[in-house]
Amino acid sequence: MQSIDLIRDNLKKSTERVLAKVEDMRDHGVVFPTPNGGGHTIWVLGHLAYIEALVIREFMLGESNPLAEWKSVFDGSDTTGEATDYPPFDEVLSACREMREWTTARLDSLSEDDLDEASANTPEGFEDTFGTYRLCLQFVADHWYMHRGQMADARRAAGLHRMWL
Numbered sequence: 001m002q003s004i005d006l007i008r009d010n011l012k013k014s015t016e017r018v019l020a021k022v023e024d025m026r027d028h029g030v031v032f033p034t035p036n037g038g039g040h041t042i043w044v045l046g047h048l049a050y051i052e053a054l055v056i057r058e059f060m061l062g063e064s065n066p067l068a069e070w071k072s073v074f075d076g077s078d079t080t081g082e083a084t085d086y087p088p089f090d091e092v093l094s095a096c097r098e099m100r101e102w103t104t105a106r107l108d109s110l111s112e113d114d115l116d117e118a119s120a121n122t123p124e125g126f127e128d129t130f131g132t133y134r135l136c137l138q139f140v141a142d143h144w145y146m147h148r149g150q151m152a153d154a155r156r157a158a159g160l161h162r163m164w165l
Helices: 002-019 021-027 042-058 068-074 091-107 133-156
Strands: none
Touching: 002 068, 002 133, 021 042, 021 068, 021 133, 042 068, 042 133, 091 133
């Protein structure tokens, strides 16, 4: 197996495993995962979409972030329980799906050797995290997994059944 296949599989599985916990959270989008707050479902989805656009479009490719207007809402740890502070659930979920589909299509246009290409706009000091296409693509797959626990906790706090994926 080449690493491009592993990255493709990680993107696919992280998408499936995170979004499986989301579909029935529409009416519970701002239920906090802990009694002390945290990243509820709408925030996690928006954060995943925004960061994926930042890493792939801005860092890796040197393009503008198509979700740049979401920076103040989804690029930090401050969350509120007010649904009106966020775009509608379906809009955020759609953007999250679209960003992952765009990333996957971009990966499908690359070869194994292309993955070693230097990123166009690596933040200074983060070369070992975002310095190549390979690193950026693996980061976004891992990033979804990093936030998966918040989704599971938000489900539990909303009284929904545990999912084993």
